[in-house]
Amino acid sequence: MAMPASRSAFRCAALVLALLGGGMPAFAQDQANQSATQLAGNQAAGEVVLIPSRVIYPGETIEIAALKQVTLMAGRHKPDAVATRAEELQGKVAKRTLLPGRYIPSTAIREAWLVEQGAAVQVFFIAGGLTISATAVTLQPGAAGDLVKVRNVDSGKILSGTVMADGTIRIGTS
Structure with a gap:
């Protein structure tokens, strides 16, 4: 079935505009x-x-x-x-x-962020039977499973940890 010339030209023009506009x-x-x-x-x-x-x-x-x-x-x-x-x-x-x-x-x-930048969060380091917890401030937002940087509020040290599903940060291995 042959398409009318005006309809074909319109479709081509629409496609070119869409591609130039950054979308499909x-x-x-x-x-x-x-x-x-x-x-x-x-x-x-x-x-x-x-x-x-x-x-x-x-x-x-x-x-x-x-x-x-x-x-x-x-x-x-x-x-x-x-x-x-x-x-x-x-x-x-x-x-x-x-x-x-x-x-x-x-x-x-x-994914939606579980922790926002600048939020106070609990940080946990777990090794065997030893658990150390501290309060830190996030330096970047993150979703569950993301690696984020946090600053310990007591020492000022910057640590990297994984965002857990409950919004806490886990440092090191468990």
Whole structure:
């Protein structure tokens, strides 16, 4: 089926603008008005992806309500390194502005911080039966499993440790 020249030119212009603008449009057919449970359940049905339904700003936590499920048009495949499942996006934080109708690159999202920069935290050093605890101030934010630097409030020494799921920092080996 031949595409009219004006429609073809419009699609080419839209693609060029999208590439120059730093984003890639999701060529899709809208499946609006679906609940959050349907979003998670319908993704196994084929080339279905989630895209923002509104602008999501840097530092904003991504919620399912801010996403829209779309089915890619026939012959279109999602690019690699694009977050598409609700589990990949729910509760994550945008590292940059996410625009409506665009794919969400995996590099544009991060885990939510468990410890913020400048927060007072408990630091633990555990070796065998010995446990030493101290209070420290974080020098950088971090999520669970991240290696962060902290300053001991008593000695002023800077230490590196791993952020634990409860928001404490573990120094050394356990």
